[in-house]
Amino acid sequence: MDGKCSAQGWVYSALAEVCRRGPAAKATRDEVSTMLNTLLPILIFTALALAAIGAVRRMRLWRQGRPSPVNLLKGLAAMPRRYLVDLHHVVGRDKMISNTHVATAGGFVAAAVLMILVHGLGIANPLLGGLLLLASTSMFVGSLFVARRRLNPPARLSKGPWMRLPKSLMAFSLGVFLVTLPTVGLLPDGLLEGSGSWLLALVLAGVVAWGLGEMFFGMTWGGPMKHAFAGALHLAFHRRAERFSTKKGGGGRSTGLKALNLNDEAAPLGVEKPADFTWNQLLGFDACVQCGRCEAVCPAFAAGQPLNPKKLIQDMVVGMAGGSDAGYAGSPHPSQGIGGKPVGEHAGSPHGPIVALEGKTLVDADTLWSCTTCRACVEECPMMIEHVDAIVDMRRHLTLERGKTPNKGAEVLDNLIATDNPGGFDPGSRLNWAADLNLPLMADIKQVDVLLWLGDGAFDMRNQRTLRALIKVLRAAEVDFAVLGAEERDSGDVARRLGDEATFQSLAKRNIATLAQYRFLQIVTCDPHSFHVLGNEYGELGGHYEVRHHSTFIAELYDAGRLTFAPWKGGRVTYHDPCYLGRYNGEYEAPRNVLKALGIEVKEMERSGSRSRCCGGGGGAPITDIPGKQRIPDMRMNDIKESGAELVAVGCPQCAAMLEGVVDASAEVRDIAELAADALVERPAGDASGGSRRPAATTMTAEEVIV
Amino acid sequence: MPRNVKSLNGAGFSVSVLVSVGRHPLTARARRADHDARAVEMALSLNDASVQLIHAGDNDTASEEALRGYLGMGVSGVKRIEQASNADVVPALTNILRFAAPQLVLTGTRAETGEGSGLVPYLLAESLGWTVVSGLAEIESIEQGVATVLQALPRGKRRRLQVRLPAIATVDSSAPAARQSAFGPARRGELTDCAYASVIDELQTQWHIQPARKRPKRLKIVKSASARDRFKAAAAKADSGGGQLLSDVTPEQGAEAIFTLLKEEGVLR
């Protein structure tokens, strides 16, 4: 903070100095100009050369990674749009920072290009000079805001070198501004005359050199500005190109994990050492700006579990380059009881293991197992870094190569292998709960409109209530549906998040083979995890389905006029967005529409929608069960309490189980299906044909299936 | 936990583990047999011991998957002696053990398929003239040809035994649970086939084998002269259903009720 004040003070005094001089020593003016004109190109091109060397070195670091097919030219061409649209869509959630960045970064890019032209190549065109002045002014204004933000920075921001960045930005913009003044002839006569002019010129050159050093040299040699260089390339060569919007619109969501090729025995099973990441993943880690947005939204971090997504990404950067994490200047990985894991004790190298077999290397295993795969970090990351991919990659190594899935992980995986469900229940008893419901089986009827995917909740007594409710709703809407019954298996979600890609693929392939025997229009499930896996992750293995979450389906049925609800008479209700429905699949509206149809006005929690906080039940986190200061569901229940709601509607068996597990909970937990089933009323006879509430909504019939 | 193992002459201490193809109790899928996997775990937790896995049995895909389950624990290979499915594996195992001459043989208490009589270790010990010890919970140390082991007794009790080597030891569910079987090592591990002529178990062919019937619940036989008492005892329901609720009792009364129940159930010793 002191440094910043003094830096500002220094800038002001320099300006004052410039103004105070006035018409003095004319004789030296030309000499000084000449000196600057010779010095500046040297400075600029030295910086550029150093930057180029640094860039090559940095690229060689990335190239340590495994190959990943990316269309380089297409990526580079798409980069500006990805930056301007997609990245700023994320950054734009905080308007202040967004504008600051536009001013600073836009100003810098323009100033840098113009400076090379004007000062480097000596094209002393007054128009270019004027533009350069404008650009550097914009950058300076931006850097003032950057400085203001650094006055009292929030905990999530990294300190260290990042604290000098506003000064460097100012030095660059101011220096460029001042050296450009003569070019446009705006310089008051005699400013650079007199005895102090030499000194002034040297100081100016020094300031410009500082700016150039930070902005060009630091950009490729690992300073804070590295984010611009690596970030731009990361946007261009991103591993999930489909994440970004295109001119045709669409895009914007790519959340399914990428499959391992298990047939290739030479390919590593997951990531053991930094060099096992693909090169563009390594590039992505390098793009991190250490803004700590991920840290601020991470449920594991908030719960005091030993995970800080930002630190994890920085650990990967350290590993990629080799060295220790001593230089890290942000909040550490939390640790139970004490404030955090000490920084500086972990070190790694590109070809050394990330997780030690014994002792410490780069990252401790419990850090990786703390993640709930809720994707809040990915959703928030302005640099589009894929934290969850990286974590699952490293988990794959721990599970597939080392057999070190912690706590109940091994047991759950064994159960999945032996019984096709994580609880180790008799697979034949999957439909026992519905013995009285007389559910139609796919094996009997072969062809149906809606295949109801029960999920593993079929073995859980709590979720059986939800399933019963959902079936009541489906029957009330006269939906033609059937279940797989004992033929259904776990979707493989938990196995995959725990890193057991082999078991996931085995389950997935068998499920796909089962589904291939039958004809149906769509799959409806009340489990967002199954929903995500069936819809987004089976495709790579050859299973393409139209999958709907039950809330979406109920909303559609209601819009089609096939359901009638009695008005809500209960108390205040809030809605908890399941991660795998919301952030993974972008379905925020349908559950709210159902609640609205039920006559419920949702009291939104502070963190809802895309910023919803995880219940703690995803990614196998309840299975690996890494201790923290508090439990994630307790924090979420607290959020619910703060919203003043007496009831929380959920749309996921995991969320229901986690939130119901909170002791002395202030709110009742009900699934949307249960709320809908309770509110069902007989449709008036005349309405039976289905007066659609929304004409566009389609009702499907069996005839369409045959076609 | 690694154990100190010092062999007599500095050469590596060699342990053979006899592994069989297990069967999941619910789904009947082939898997690593629970007790055998615990035996492998015990062998792997011995420091500096060279561990060799031996399997005798038929050679199909399901059993290969199951054997790979053992490899996934971090063993480099399994010696597989192919035998007909109705063969007696004792001659084949005797032969290979006599040849390999390990100091210690570990195996599960009984197989999860076939007769599952648990006789194999005893038969092997008899034919090789080795010591046999059952129900190992832990190997404490191995020094100068004598192993100090803990034998598991019911209810978590342990008995310390000294066993002269070479010995065959069986492991049951009181031994530490087997480590996770990882996919990578399981895929890489090698199955080495050795040949040995199958000796068909003739006796078994005369047996009549069917899925296990539920054993009838034993009735409390009331030796009462009165017909009414006998009828009542025969007709009485095992459980009267709803539980007993004691509220507004002193702690002593409550404790007495619990005590009576504990004593009836025979869990107080």
Next chain:
Amino acid sequence: MSEIIRRDPRREWIARNRLHPEYANVLADMGGGGGGAVSEWQGPNGAVRKNPRAIGFIGPNGVKRIDRSGLQQGGQSAATTTAARDSRRMVTIDQPAFLVAVVPDMTGGRLSTHDKDLLGLARRLADADAERPGAVVAILFGEHKEAALGEAGIDQVVHLDDNSYAGFAPEACLAALSGVEREMAPRFWLLPDSPLGGSELGRRLAVRLGERPATQVWQVEADAHSETSWRCTARGAAGSVDITRHLPRVVLALAECAEPVSETRHAAQPVALPQPLPDVLGRLKDMGEVAVDPASVSLAEAEFILSAGNGVKDWEGYHRAAQVLGAAKGASRVAVDDGFMARDRQVGASGTWVSARVYVAVGISGAIQHLQGIQSCDKVVTINLDERCDMVKRADLAVIGDAGEILAALVARVERYREQQQENRDAA
């Protein structure tokens, strides 16, 4: 009261004459001195006499009610069973046609229920042919405290009470059994298939004798086609199949393989082996038992669990109770989350699924996940403050009150019981 029985011919005469005016009073006196007439007594020549008028009571509306539930006659039926025990037939087999050898476990120096079942089976095999009965010979190792060997169906006892059989000495025992085989050549060898008891010794014996035993036998039936005229059903493949086969010479049977002997008494005649047994050079050395904390027994195996939840405030008292009761410690999720218990102690859907015979839940309200985890427990006891909670609904016995006080009382009660037992043992 004097021991001498005095007869009063006049009263007996009145008791025989139902029309006598003092009949009812005399009957009441004879029935045991209590008020009211007796309904049933033994007449002078042994026949049971009944007084139908004495049965029942006058109901609230003045109508006579007869309660046939037996509640009114509790005292008398007890008396009849005592008589029944005395009436057990004494059976002595002097010239056995063959021998059935049984090696009971003698856990704690007494015949276990498993042993008694096995002796019942041995009796069936021995008594199959009433013309040529066999004798059951039991081979006992080490000291024992069992007084009722004859009652359990043992005709002959070979008691090998030597220091070499003390503790765990399977090699010495095996040598002794080989000696018995040599000297007595029993037709059948029966051993309990119990972990670390007969299970081990039986297998050793079978291998030594070169006999292929039937293991895990749970049913034995007569079968004319069999060489041994018996066939047995045994569990195989980890209990998943039943193997029916001829009954071999060596049988390792499970508990409840037969009904224990209850109607006859036997001689339990001690016999000695004619030849002394040779000394064996043991390669197994028993170093004695090692104390293990019952709380560390894995939850899934434990047969008795004391589980603590949110309602437990006095944790020291809880741990002490678990120790005194000899119960494995369990916990609800909350107790684990709050750091009072280790994670591996958590019972429930997200923890361990337990299958204890007795599950005592202290201060656990019974979240559905927890109740799922204890589904397969036989008896559930709960100590709870809230009598409407789900755990109380599930429990076979629920005690409402302060957990700490009740546990303390239970600990005191159990300690008292242990002391009594110790005294009894010392007396015996």
